[in-house]
Amino acid sequence: DTEVTQTPKHLVMGMTNKKSLKCEQHMGHRAMYWYKQKAKKPPELMFVYSYEKLSINESVPSRFSPECPNSSLLNLHLHALQPEDSALYLCASSQQDLLAGAYNEQFFGPGTRLTVL
């Protein structure tokens, strides 16, 4: 199974709502990522989990809260978002090349299209 799945595909929420995005992979990858992508822009890294521990937080506002319950699952909890947070949220995973200290190819999910009203 070489697939990364994300749910939901679309999400519309108000600024006072609390919602969660989910991501799952069964490739045995030990690194998982959240990216944010605005229209016609490249993906921007938000968080990296390595061996289920948060290793990188790219100064993301606290209204975004990641969680890695186990090696296959990654969640992104959303609370009190702003309209400018509307974007495509992408999850990815990779078999981290720890010895070489290099990033291997990343496998992306189809994304969640988030709209904040």
Add this chain to the structure above:
Amino acid sequence: SQQGEEDPQALSIQEGENATMNCSYKTSINNLQWYRQNSGRGLVHLILIRSNEREKHSGRLRVTLDTSKKSSSLLITASRAADTASYFCATDARYGNKLVFGAGTILRVKS
């Protein structure tokens, strides 16, 4: 600023023609990767080239890397309408801690 810059920003060609996209970057890298993204969907990894490699092939794709010029190119031969997508280069900087994506090239292949 972003590690990778790509040109052209957009490219429109006829089916059967070759498409070339270029990527430039600023610092030493471990590897450079190319990804494709169909409209509004997830990215698909195409090819990874390491800093000690100069050229790599995968099917109709050919990637070159010139570390002295800090640049890479992606060539798609005999293009098809299904190749219509955005193409991003991504660099793994040697002293960085993440993969950084370039601005991307939008390719349109007309049938």
